[in-house]
Amino acid sequence: MRVSLKDVAAHAGVSIKTVSNVVNNYQHVTPAMRERVQRSIDALGYRPNLAARHLRKGRTGIIALALPELGNPYFAELAAAVIDAAAAHDYIVLLDHTGGRREQEILVSQGFRARVIDGLILSPIELETEDLSDRAENVPLVLLGERDYDLQYDHIAIDNVAAARAAVRHLLGLGRREIAFIGDRRGRSEPAQLRVRGWREELTAAGLPADDGLVAATEGWGHADGAAAMSRILETGRRPDAVFAYNDPMAIGAMRVLHERGLRVPEDIAIVGFDDVVEGHFAAVTLTSVSPDKGAIGRLAVECVLARLGGEASEPRSVWADYRLVERESTLGRAASKDRPGA
Amino acid sequence: MRVSLKDVAAHAGVSIKTVSNVVNNYQHVTPAMRERVQRSIDALGYRPNLAARHLRKGRTGIIALALPELGNPYFAELAAAVIDAAAAHDYIVLLDHTGGRREQEILVSQGFRARVIDGLILSPIELETEDLSDRAENVPLVLLGERDYDLQYDHIAIDNVAAARAAVRHLLGLGRREIAFIGDRRGRSEPAQLRVRGWREELTAAGLPADDGLVAATEGWGHADGAAAMSRILETGRRPDAVFAYNDPMAIGAMRVLHERGLRVPEDIAIVGFDDVVEGHFAAVTLTSVSPDKGAIGRLAVECVLARLGGEASEPRSVWADYRLVERESTLGRAASKDRPGA
DNA sequence: TGACGGATGTATAACGTTGTAAACGTCAAG
DNA sequence: CTTGACGTTTACAACGTTATACATCCGTCA
Structure with missing residues (x-):
């Protein structure tokens, strides 16, 4: 049976509450008493019962x-x-x-x-x-x-919109003009909407059309969904020169499809993901990604x-966390490789 | 304030225990009573307090x-x-x-x-x-x-040993003879020991030496550890023709290093991982892996x-779960590709 | 000396639930 | 009618903890 305050109290010859006081570091307990009770606690191996504490x-x-x-x-x-x-x-x-x-x-x-x-x-x-x-x-x-x-x-x-815009801006800075978005949810996902909006805003700001034919909706957010979406875009005959994916797994799924079709990343198609998961650091072509803190x-x-x-009971708080764009091979320009993982 | 059994009891004009009986679907409650109490429960929006239930x-x-x-x-x-x-x-x-x-x-x-x-x-x-x-x-x-x-x-x-043996056997079946193991822990990890043992046993059974120079110990089990271990092996001048990794992330980290050094998978080095994580299904070279259920x-x-x-109070049970070896590109022989993910 | 105050320890009542045993009907058999 | 049996409801005591209010002790100050 588990040992309770009662047992400890009996063992130490004090009241239950005194033991409780020791356990809770109550201020007014003489060192001698604290010592004595603690000895009993240790001897019996007492551990507080959280359910009871919670109830109380x-x-x-x-x-x-x-x-x-x-x-x-x-x-x-x-x-x-x-x-x-x-x-x-x-x-x-x-x-x-x-x-x-x-x-x-x-x-x-x-x-x-x-x-x-x-x-x-x-x-x-x-x-x-x-x-x-x-x-x-x-x-x-x-x-x-x-x-x-x-x-x-x-x-x-x-700030999903700003982060998405930064990603797209980076691609535009590489000279890419046909930038696809993979991972829309047709309005059913708030974060996806924000990222699409960022994609759209940045393209518009650059004076480019935000072409819906380059937006691929998916059911899930896994590798397979990214791969399927990429395939679908390519099968329409479109050849974007860049892809911004809703998240890294989808970006990696997309890269796999490009690899299978003999399209090179980043030479033919540059790719940016979102979330900066470790997997992207070690892909055959390491993945540029938006990295939330x-x-x-x-x-x-x-x-x-x-x-x-x-x-x-303060006002509801709305806190912005940091993010940054981490550039890797999937959007490499002519500069040398940064962020080489192995060795 | 939260509503308790007492409140419901007062509302329904019955005893606390009767309400408890209704809540717990106690057998001997007349339908009329059950109905009446349920009405009060719904009216007051009663929800049991788990802390109290747990204490009791x-x-x-x-x-x-x-x-x-x-x-x-x-x-x-x-x-x-x-x-x-x-x-x-x-x-x-x-x-x-x-x-x-x-x-x-x-x-x-x-x-x-x-x-x-x-x-x-x-x-x-x-x-x-x-x-x-x-x-x-x-x-x-x-x-x-x-x-x-x-x-x-x-x-x-x-069965880690058997699974490891199956992985190594598969590599042997491809004609590989210099099979490295990545991810030993120098005795500090039980599962790693078992997998090394499997590697050793299968090699021995095949009449091959289990060469400790081909075993790389690591501190962690992530991509980076796998990459570092692979680098270390290559830097000794050894050129194994296959690698069996402790887990998939390490295998993928190793593949990244091979890729950087221009070694081809599976042509130059075949690779088998362990755990069958989704990531391996979408790597540029998809990963053969032991897949636990x-x-x-x-x-x-x-x-x-x-x-x-x-x-x-039965005897301690020891249950074996299923596993199987899933073959993908990283150990492809001359046969056509199986398990193509995209499209 | 006696009253006061602060520091220390204690008895008791909760917290909300369920198990136990007993009370209360009701109905069938003797 | 009584008795017993059974089905239904209830009162009460836990579960182990902490808060409250009170009792006790000691030293201090009027």
């Missing part, structure tokens, strides 16, 4: 993190960042995945999947603003990677949740 | 899953499998990562990181048998991916935990 305090010490999918290394790395940031504050992370499906995202945001949590960090894909309006749950919610929800909740994001995003998200838990 | 029942409905690192897609995919399997039994998964460091693994196995869990699924790397012997914790523990711990705990694994592993792990929770 109304806090669980658990934050839920709901991501679209773990298979995408970007989210896996983000999860790692959140877990570490939470651990630094003695919080523990409950992980869930939504598949990026609106229905699942709603379920999670309503707290139906996990009902023992102090706070929720959600990275939505299809979720709509209205889905959050009737949220009965009162646990703090922090949104990740989004930008256009109205400001009822905290959210952490990078994942560590910062994870840290900020946890801090937002904890701040709300701390009772600060 | 001594169960939390949470399983912890501790993995070396999420950045490795194999573990990310495994995590997804476990989360889904747990959800099917109304369990929720608390995720932790150990970095594969023995110290962290011990901490986790002792329950110091998460103290609210019903069971623990741990995928150890450096953990030693003795580290588990003084485990005070009494929550069920299931070990993943291991084989050589003594049988005090359940474990789910594929991740879904089954996740499912079996959850079932083992729940079985023990169900009070079955």
Whole structure:
């Protein structure tokens, strides 16, 4: 049987509350008493029962993190960042995945999947603003990677539009003029919309047409989706001289198709991805990518949740995280190779 | 304030326990009563307080899953499998990562990181048998991916030695004779030892020397480690005609180095990885790999935990999960390409 | 000397739930 | 009619913790 405060109290010959005081570092305990109780705690191997503590305090010490999918290394790395940031504050992370499906995202945001949590960090894909309006749950919610929800909740994001524009601008700077976008969701994904918008805006700003024939919609966001989208574009007979992909796995899927068809990257087609996952650093042609500061995003998200838990009833915060464009072989101009991984 | 059983009971004009009975689908409740109570539940929007339930029942409905690192897609995919399997039994998964460091693994196995869990699924790397012997914790523990711990705990694994032998046999079948192994840990990692052993046994069985000059040890298991190891082997002047890597990321890192040095895969060097991660399906040269049945592993792990929770004090179980060798371009003989991803 | 105040320890009541045992009907058999 | 059996509901006591309010002790100051 597990040992409880009662057992320790009996063993030390003091009251339960005194033991509790020692455990919680209560100020007014004499060193002698603290010593004596601690001895009993060690002797019996007492460890607090969190369920009881939670019941009493109304806090669980658990934050839920709901991501679209773990298979995408970007989210896996983000999860790692959140877990570490939470651990630094003695919080523990409950992980869930939504598949990026609106229905699942709603379920999670309503707290139906996990009902023992102090706070929720959600990275939505299809979720709509209205889905959050009737949220009965009162646990703090922090949104990740989004930008256009109205400001009822905290959210952490990078500026997707600006980042997409930077990517396209980089391609334009290489002299590319036919720039395809891979990974639209036909309005069903907020982040995809923002990145398409950035693509469109930058082309327009450069006086070029934003040709819808160069936008490929996909169902998912994996390698296979990128490959299929690339194939579809090529099969229409179009030969873009650059591709901007919704994320790195799709970019890599696209590169594979180009490789199969004998098209060279970057000579024939330059490619920029998004997320800067490790995989892109080691592809046969290393991948230029928009690199969000994942560590910062994870840290900020946890801090937002904890701040709300701390009772600060402040205005919803909207925090921009950093990003930068990391240039690699897939958009190499005439300059020498940077960022050579091996050796 | 949250609504509790008491509130519902008052609203419906019945006792607390009756409401509890309705909530828990207790058998002996008249349909009329059930109806009436349910109406109050709906009216007030009652949702059970899990902390209280947990305190009372001594169960939390949470399983912890501790993995070396999420950045490795194999573990990310495994995590997804476990989360889904747990959800099917109304369990929720608390995720932790150990970095594969023995110290962290011990901490986790002792329950110091998460103290609210019903069971623990741990995928150890450096953990030693003795580290588990003084485990005070009494929550069920299931070990993943291991084989050589003594049988005090359940474990789910594929037969690493046999799988490694199959990989090497495949390379031998292609006529390769100088087969390097990348990713030894100099005895500090149980799974690495098993895979090296498989490599050694199969070579010996084929009457070939198991040359230690062709074994490269690494610190981590990422792309960069694989790349560095491959470089090191090549810099000794050796020119193996095949490489068997501890896992896919390392294999891909190695391929990158070969690519940089102008060595062709599979013509000059054939490569086999381990884990069959999606990344390998879309590399410029798609990667042959040992493919463990991740879904089954996740499912079996959850079932083992729940079985023990169900009070079955049976003997520790040792379950073998399936695996198969998936052949792709990196070991292509003269036959036509199989498994072409794009299009 | 006696009252006061602060520091220290304790008894007790919650937190919201479920298991146990007992109370209350109702109905059939004796 | 009584008895017993069964089906349904209820009162109460846990689970292990912390907050509150109170008791005790000691030293200090009027």
